[in-house]
Amino acid sequence: MQTDATLSFSIKKNNLIIFLSGNFVQYENEKALHSLWSKIRTTPPQQIFFHTEELKTWDSSLFFFFYKLIQQAQKQSIQVNLSGLPSGLQRLLGLAFTVERKAPRPLSNSLDFISRIGETVLMIIDSVQKGSAFLKEVVISFGRAIAGITVMRKVDFWFALDDCGPKALGIVSLISFMIGLILAFVGAIQLKTFGAQIYVASLVAIGMTRIMGAIMVGVIMAGRTGASYAATIGTMQVNEELDALKTMGIPASDFLILPRIMALVLIMPLLTMWADIMGIIGGATVGVLMLDLSIQEYWNYSVRAFTLKNFLVGIFHGLVFGCVIALCGCYYGLTAARNANGVGVATTKAVVSAIVWMIVMTGLITWFFGVIGI
Amino acid sequence: MNNNPQIKAKDLTVGYNHFILLNKISFNINNHDIFIIMGASGGGKSSLLRVLTGLQEPLSGQVLINNIDFTLASSAQKEALMQKCGVLYQSGALFSSMTLAENIALPLEQYTDYSKKTIRDMVSLKLALVGLKGFEDFYPSEISGGMKKRAGLARALALDPQIVYFDEPSAGLDPVSSKLLDDLIIDINQCLGTTIVIVTHELSSIFNIGTNSIFLDVETKTISARGNPKDLLKNPPNKNVYNFLTRGGISHA
Numbered sequence: 104m105q106t107d108a109t110l111s112f113s114i115k116k117n118n119l120i121i122f123l124s125g126n127f128v129q130y131e132n133e134k135a136l137h138s139l140w141s142k143i144r145t146t147p148p149q150q151i152f153f154h155t156e157e158l159k160t161w162d163s164s165l166f167f168f169f170y171k172l173i174q175q176a177q178k179q180s181i182q183v184n185l186s187g188l189p190s191g192l193q194r195l196l197g198l199a200f201t202v203e204r205k206a207p208r209p210l211s212n213s214l215d216f217i218s219r220i221g222e223t224v225l226m227i228i229d230s231v232q233k234g235s236a237f238l239k240e241v242v243i244s245f246g247r248a249i250a251g252i253t254v255m256r257k258v259d260f261w262f263a264l265d266d267c268g269p270k271a272l273g274i275v276s277l278i279s280f281m282i283g284l285i286l287a288f289v290g291a292i293q294l295k296t297f298g299a300q301i302y303v304a305s306l307v308a309i310g311m312t313r314i315m316g317a318i319m320v321g322v323i324m325a326g327r328t329g330a331s332y333a334a335t336i337g338t339m340q341v342n343e344e345l346d347a348l349k350t351m352g353i354p355a356s357d358f359l360i361l362p363r364i365m366a367l368v369l370i371m372p373l374l375t376m377w378a379d380i381m382g383i384i385g386g387a388t389v390g391v392l393m394l395d396l397s398i399q400e401y402w403n404y405s406v407r408a409f410t411l412k413n414f415l416v417g418i419f420h421g422l423v424f425g426c427v428i429a430l431c432g433c434y435y436g437l438t439a440a441r442n443a444n445g446v447g448v449a450t451t452k453a454v455v456s457a458i459v460w461m462i463v464m465t466g467l468i469t470w471f472f473g474v475i476g477i
Numbered sequence: 478m479n480n481n482p483q484i485k486a487k488d489l490t491v492g493y494n495h496f497i498l499l500n501k502i503s504f505n506i507n508n509h510d511i512f513i514i515m516g517a518s519g520g521g522k523s524s525l526l527r528v529l530t531g532l533q534e535p536l537s538g539q540v541l542i543n544n545i546d547f548t549l550a551s552s553a554q555k556e557a558l559m560q561k562c563g564v565l566y567q568s569g570a571l572f573s574s575m576t577l578a579e580n581i582a583l584p585l586e587q588y589t590d591y592s593k594k595t596i597r598d599m600v601s602l603k604l605a606l607v608g609l610k611g612f613e614d615f616y617p618s619e620i621s622g623g624m625k626k627r628a629g630l631a632r633a634l635a636l637d638p639q640i641v642y643f644d645e646p647s648a649g650l651d652p653v654s655s656k657l658l659d660d661l662i663i664d665i666n667q668c669l670g671t672t673i674v675i676v677t678h679e680l681s682s683i684f685n686i687g688t689n690s691i692f693l694d695v696e697t698k699t700i701s702a703r704g705n706p707k708d709l710l711k712n713p714p715n716k717n718v719y720n721f722l723t724r725g726g727i728s729h730a
Contacts, residue, residue: 126689346530346564350564
């Protein structure tokens with residue numbers, strides 16, 4: 104920016120006198136500043152004085168200039184006499200140099216490679232310990248519930264049940280219908296080339312009931328209900344509600360976690376069943392509209408492919424997924440940091456870890472059922 | 478006035494991991510005191526309160542409540558001690574999904590054998606005590622900040638505790654509501670004989686209600702003054718205490 108600012112200096116009796124005149128607004132004169140710095144560095148004066156009688160207006164750029172000048176002077180043990188500066192500028196500089204600054208914290212990335220590995224291992228051990236303690240708490244809470252001495256309020260259970268059941272029905276129906284539609288569509292392209300399009304009905308019926316229904320409901324509920332659990336409990340952490348529970352001696356596992364886990368474990372198999380039905384309807388839509396199959400024909404082949412074993416395997420998946428989603432949501436909510444970002448991080452972790460654990464559990468269940476021949 | 482120490486802190490070191498906020502501090506809180514924990518921001522006041530209420534383990538040292546070591550107590554002993562203490566958090570910490578009546582009824586349902594009707598009556602009484610009669614069916618989101626604090630206090634008083642801890646009770650309140658809360662604290666202390674422990678840096682509250690206090694020094698990480706706040710104002714033992722009690726040199730009184 105163009106200003107009429109003039110900065111000049113002279114040496115008198117080993118003292119540096121700086122003259123400022125004009126308007127120092129958004130002042131940036133590299134040349135003048137450079138010659139001033141080099142003068143101070145090469146022949147350090149005993150003291151620095153200022154003459155600002157002709158200084159008109161100034162802003163932060165001049166304040167910053169003086170701030171840097173004083174820092175430089177302090178390094179070289181040069182005294183700076185501020186009395187010639189406007190009083191406002193003197194007060195600002197006084198404030199800037201009286202604020203005590205603590206030494207910055209050592210940054211974690213300054214650790215060497217071995218230390219970082221050690222830190223990661225310690226972090227993993229800590230997570231495993233916390234996770235185990237949380238699971239232990241939940242198991243004890245279930246024990247208390249069975250013994251009839253829990254503090255869980257029925258109203259909280261019904262509220263959780265309503266939230267993860269009827270209110271989730273719409274999105275579960277839509278997604279499951281679409282998945283059935285996609286399964287049938289992908290299958291139809293291949294099967295049509297062999298004239299075997301009628302087996303689309305079998306493909307959809309087996310696919311949805313055995314695993315796809317449960318997985319899709321799991322993913323939806325992890326994103327919807329698991330995230331909601333983490334956010335709700337995380338916000339309670341921020342609002343000191345969890346502290347209040349602790350100081351009242353009421354276990355959070357009884358009061359907050361138990362109703363949520365029970366509701367989701369109960370509702371997930373039912374939602375899986377509903378998703379199976381909606382997926383089959385989605386498949387039938389493709390069968391009837393694209394492959395010219397009759398509804399009766401599609402229904403007969405679906406019934407023929409349907410087995411109780413596949414259906415129960417799907418339901419079992421749903422039950423396990425319900426448990427995983429509720430545990431992840433509640434755990435990350437309880438361990439959320441006490442700030443807005445902490446709630447966001449907890450929500451993300453709850454969803455991601457629920458999906459990861461669902462896949463791990465699917466692998467384990469599939470392996471186990473394979474071993475016992477189901 | 479009974480001067481038996483109800484709470485004793487012995488060589489208490491408070492901090493997080495290797496970061497020490499308070500180093501080996503010791504103090505006593507007497508029965509029926511209105512005890513103020515004051516000091517500059519970042520001095521460890523709230524962390525000390527978390528240690529006193531059992532929410533955080535001290536790095537070393539002991540907290541004795543009625544001569545029972547809170548830090549080493551079994552979970553049953555801790556539960557019994559917790560029932561003798563109430564806490565009013567800065568935000569009120571009311572459960573947002575519950576009405577005021579349900580919030581206050583919760584500890585009564587948990588720890589007493591009162592019938593539902595008695596609990597309902599007790600809740601009304603506690604709400605009336607804090608000036609919230611008729612607000613039983615309101616949710617926390619439907620009342621003002623000052624009312625939330627009073628409702629939080631009603632919940633803290635539900636089990637007739639011997640000690641009530643307050644974390645920044647005046648924070649976020651207008652001067653009139655703040656004064657009303659101060660008056661309420663004095664009434665509870667005088668009428669119920671409850672020991673009150675307050676973490677605050679609100680000078681008007683400190684001078685109006687405090688009968689005893691400690692000043693936590695952020696530089697030395699120790700207690701640099703103790704005694705009645707008004708006496709400390711008259712004879713400040715050091716510059717930090719003087720600056721704090723006079724808003725940096727501008728006398729409050």
